[in-house]
């Protein structure tokens with residue numbers, strides 16, 4: 001132990017590379033995760049009122065661009081985050097499923113609000129009681145409607161998942177089984 005640590009035991013010397021000139025060693029997986037999580041391109045699938053909250057989330061006050069997600073895509077092939085916001089009628093189910101299938105891997109899904117997550121107050125014959133009945137969902141955002149802060153929190157949760165996702169996950173047995181469950185192979 002150095003003299004400095006004996007005088008002030010709370011101060012620990014930083015390892016080489018942390019300050020000043022130096023380098024960090026990391027894994028390829030972590031570098032890819034960092035790039036992916038900070039450049040998510042959302043596809044807003046907005047069918048009703050929750051979509052309006054999303055518009056506020058994109059506006060200058062909440063400014064989703066701060067999280068690297070300012071580039072919205074209405075083309076499934078050029079997006080990697082499907083955000084489903086609003087009531088999804090059963091008739092709309094096949095359309096949503098098709099949009100999901102057309103997105104290239106790796107892709108993630110957020111169900112924003114009570115309707116997308118569970119059908120919400122519309123416990124009726126015509127409304128899908130949660131989009132996870134037809135596509136896999138990574139994060140559910142509660143609320144009717146959720147505030148923009150909650151939507152941002154959903155994005156942060158997705159970023160956490162994306163940043164820590166193993167590059168092999170999409171080839172794993174569990175992932176393939178889940179896709180089989182959804183009849184998507």
Ligand code: SF4
Nearest residue numbers: 049050114115144145
């Ligand atoms: S959860 Fe509430 S605010 Fe969102 S789409 Fe459904 S009824 Fe509208």
